Structure formats: structure tokens, C-alpha cells
Amino acid sequence: MFEAVKQELTILYGSPEHILAQDFYYTMPPLKKGDKNRFRIRKNYSGYPLQLQSIVVNSKRKQTIFGNLENNVEHEFTLCDEAAIDSFTEMMSDFGAKAWYNKSKDKYVFVAVEDVEYHIELCTVPIRGVDEHFLEIEGVYPEGLSETEEQAKNKAIDDFITAVFRRFGIENAVETRPYRELMGVEYPKD
Numbered sequence: 001m002f003e004a005v006k007q008e009l010t011i012l013y014g015s016p017e018h019i020l021a022q023d024f025y026y027t028m029p030p031l032k033k034g035d036k037n038r039f040r041i042r043k044n045y046s047g048y049p050l051q052l053q054s055i056v057v058n059s060k061r062k063q064t065i066f067g068n069l070e071n072n073v074e075h076e077f078t079l080c081d082e083a084a085i086d087s088f089t090e091m092m093s094d095f096g097a098k099a100w101y102n103k104s105k106d107k108y109v110f111v112a113v114e115d116v117e118y119h120i121e122l123c124t125v126p127i128r129g130v131d132e133h134f135l136e137i138e139g140v141y142p143e144g145l146s147e148t149e150e151q152a153k154n155k156a157i158d159d160f161i162t163a164v165f166r167r168f169g170i171e172n173a174v175e176t177r178p179y180r181e182l183m184g185v186e187y188p189k190d
Contacts, residue, residue, distance in 0.1 A: 002133050005168055006122050009110050013120065016108035019053070020045040025100040025180075026092065027188050038100065039092075041085060055079040057088065071154060073143060101185045115156045116141050120164070127182050134175065135168070137161045 010016065021042050028037040039059040046053050055078060062073040079085055089097070103125065110120040121136040139157035141150075165171040175182070 001168075002122070002124075005135065006108055008168070009108075009120060009122060013110040013112050016110045016122070018046060019107050019109055020050060021105040021107060023103040023105065025102070026089070026097045027100045028092070028095060028097045039097075041079075041089070052082075055081070055085060098188070100188065101180065101183070103179055103183065112160075114160065116153055116160070118157075118160060125179060127179070128184060132182075135165070135170065137164060 006016070021044050024041045024043075026039050026041070028039075039057060042056045042058065043052060044054045044056065045051060057075075057077055057079060059075045060072050061075055064071045079088060105121075105123050105125050107121045107123040110122075112118040112120060116139040119138040119140065121134075121138070123134045123136060124131050125134060126132075137157075137160070139153065139160065141153045145153065162171065165174065
């Protein structure tokens with residue numbers, strides 16, 4: 001089914017970008033379920049042979065749920081090279097950050113621009129030793145919208161996701177647990 005979905009998405013949205021994402025998660029005390037005291041460093045590789053394309057640091061500032069959608073406001077910035085990662089993680093460890101867990105995601109990224117920019121990712125993620133396939137859809141819009149505008153964007157995103165999932169017959173196979181939970185990663189006991 002993976003290849004059939006990839007082929008159909010290519011017909012709908014054009015050739016995807018193939019990216020191997022290596023994620024490194026860190027926590028900062030005190031950490032309780034739901035706290036924002038964690039961040040991720042993602043190394044994105046693409047091309048053949050694989051070459052490092054970008055290094056992105058991400059941390060959620062705010063998370064809300066709209067229907068079946070997870071709505072995140074995030075801090076996100078790039079680092080310029082491997083030396084910058086070393087400097088950043090050393091600085092953050094001075095503030096109490098500790099390495100938590102790692103994850104890899106082999107993904108094909110399609111972009112659709114309608115009322116919102118959509119990033120459609122057809123992913124393979126190793127979960128407990130087995131390569132599992134996921135279809136992720138992210139709608140991106142700027143901060144600073146009114147509550148009414150934000151609700152309209154979220155409704156458009158929900159409608160888009162529902163339509164794509166229906167197209168592939170997977171609307172009842174939605175996985176709501178985060179990868180961390182699927183991988184069996186526990187919160188640190190600090």
C-alpha cells in the first residue's frame with residue numbers, strides 16, 4: 001500500500017522531496033507529562049549519496065486540540081553545522097538538558113498549497129524493531145491570527161486531512177499516540 005499511496009500523492013501533488021530525518025530529543029528538569037521542558041534537534045539528509053541539508057531545533061510553546069487536530073505553536077530555528085550542534089547542546093546541558101531518546105524518519109514530503117500550505121509526509125519509522133508506515137499531514141499558517149481566523153484555518157485543515165484519509169481508505173486507522181509512546185519511551189524520572 002505504501003508505494004500505491006506514494007504514487008497517488010505524486011500524481012496529485014508532484015514529485016516529493018525524499019528526506020531522512022534523524023531526531024535527537026532532550027529534556028530539561030523538572031519534567032512532568034505535558035511540560036514544555038524538552039526540545040528536538042533534527043538533522044535532515046537528502047540526495048544521493050545522503051548529504052546533510054539542514055539542522056533544525058524545535059520546541060513546542062503551546063499545544064491545543066481542535067477536534068482530531070493537534071495545534072502547536074513552536075519555537076523553531078536552524079543551526080548552521082555540526083559544530084553549532086555541539087555548542088548548542090553543551091550550552092543547554094549547562095542549563096540541565098539531558099539526552100532523552102533518538103528517532104529516525106525516512107519520509108517523502110509533498111507540498112500542497114490551497115487556503116493553507118500543507119506538508120504531506122509519507123513516512124517510515126522504526127517502531128520497536130519494525131519499520132512502520134505513517135501518513136502525516138501538517139497545515140502551516142502564521143501566528144497572530146484572530147481566534148475566528150484560526151478556527152477557520154483549523155476547519156480547513158481538518159477538512160483537507162479528512163479528504164486525504166478518505167481517499168486512501170484510512171480515515172478509521174488514525175494513530176493519535178506520539179511516536180515516543182509507540183516506541184515505548186518513558187518520561188525521565190528526574
